[in-house]
Amino acid sequence: MSETSTRTIGAAERRARVGVRHRLAGSARAGSAEEVAGSLVALHGTDPASVFLAVGARLSGGAGKAGPVADVERALYEDRSMVRMHGMRHTVFVLPAALAPAVQASTTRPAAVRERATLLQHLAAGSSFDAEWLAETERLVLAELAVRAEATGSQLGAAVPALRSTYVYGKGTRQEGVQSVASRVLRVLGMEGRIVRGRPQGGWTSSRFRWAPADPHPVLDPAEARAELIGRWLRACGPATEADLKWWTGWKVTDVRGALAAVGAVPVTLDEGTGFVLPDDLDPVPEPEPWAALLPALDPTPMGWQGRDWYLDPEHRPALYDRSGNIGPTVWWNGRIVGGWAQRPDGGIAHRLLTDVGAAAERAIGAEAARLAGWVGDVRVTPRFRTPLERELAASPSE
Structure with missing residues (x-):
């Protein structure tokens, strides 16, 4: 290829890259939750069950049959090699702990500054609480967690009465109402990286998390952090367009372009226009063996790009997305x-197929459905954001 020519990467090769790099082809499956999270950069954590389902779809052999629950819980709550935190697009993610400083510096810290300013503005408008009151309340919360190691919001409220305070939100507007201080304070502390969500009350589908002190991590320069995150993302998801990157990160386009330049990203030609890959990622990727997967709602693979026509028939969108654009189980x-x-x-x-895939594919998909049912067992999983097809299938009679 000459210096002036541009590498073309078609939809078929992009799908091959997904099979290998997202650990979905049988030969590419991972041996641990950490490997899955590292390969995908981050797992969507808005719906707690999706984290476990996403890992389970990608674990190999015996690990997959035994189920991912113990492995994910070990990584999150014992080894703390993975962490649940606010990240891109104000969304909660589960990601490798080693990546947390880059996400914090590039994305979460600026959002936390805005979140704290908004909270103080709301408190000033709807209560007598000020910045000094908030700082003292936070000090007491952190001191209590240092003693307890972890605690629920209710336990913290019992120990720190100020946390049970309320304020008037939207005073004088149609949205006026009384809100609790606790959820906002804990959210700000979490976004600032001072506390983290720990083991939930109940099982692995629960969203009622305990809180714990956060492990300290280095403070990175924002530009360097953006370059690190973009580099990891392109390794997992490249090629991608500038629009894909802006959507996934939630950054300004100037920050996306700066990060692309910092990692030396190379332009390539895609069906939808210009995309980018890392400079050492221009070689063709062979297609893996045929593979099937059942991925959960908000899985990081279907949520990886803004432009999705290369892996999703536009005619199928109404059945697979809710009204807010959240994708369901696929x-x-x-x-x-x-x-x-x-x-x-x-x-x-x-499950229901929306396109003809042939008998061999149907058998492989059926086997994945049986594998999923085997490790989920008696647990019942309902996506937080329900889609038309998911609702219809959930109500279908037993076979």
Whole structure:
């Protein structure tokens, strides 16, 4: 290839990259939750169950049969090699602890500054509380967590009465109402990296988290942090367009362009225009063996790009997305979304194909559905954001 020519990467090769780099092809599956998170950069954590389902879809052999629950809980709550934190697009993610400083400096810290300013503005408008009161309340919360190691919001409220205070939100507007200080204070402390969500009350599908002191980590320069995050993301998801990167990170376009320049990203030609890859990632990627996967709602693979036509038929969007654009559980075959799935009340996994994939693919998809049902067992999983096809399948009669 000459210096002036541009490498073309078509949809078929992009799908091959997904199969290998997202640990979905059988030969590419991972041996631990940390490997999965590292390969994907970050797992969507808004719906707690999605983290476990995303890891389970990508674990190899015996690990997959045994289920990912113990492995994910070990990584999150014992080894703390993974962390749950606010990140890109004001979304909660689970990501490798080693990546937390880059996410904090590039994305979460600026959002935390705005969140604290907004909280102080709301307190000033709807209560007598000020910055000094907030600082003292936070000091007491952190002191209590230092003693307890972890605690629920209710336990912290019992120990720190100020945390049970309320204020009037939207005073004088149609949105006026009384809100609790606790959730806002804990959110700000979490976004600032001073506390983290710990083990939840209940099982692995619960969103009622305990809070724990955060492990200290180095403070990075924001530009360097953005370059690190973009480099990891392109390694996992490249090629991608500038619009994909701006959407996934939630950054300004100037920050995206600065990070692309910092990592020496190389332009390539995609079906939808110009994309970017890392300079050492221009070689063709061979197609892996045929593979099937059942991925959960908000899985990082279907949520990896803003432009999705290369792996999702636009005609299938209404069935697979809710009204806010959240994707539901999906069925994949060789790098394309070909249907959706849901868990019925009896625990069975129902799926429907939206395109003809052939008998061999149907058998492989059925095997993945059986594997998923095997490790989920008696636990019932309902996505937080329900989509039309998921609702319909969940209500379907048992086979």
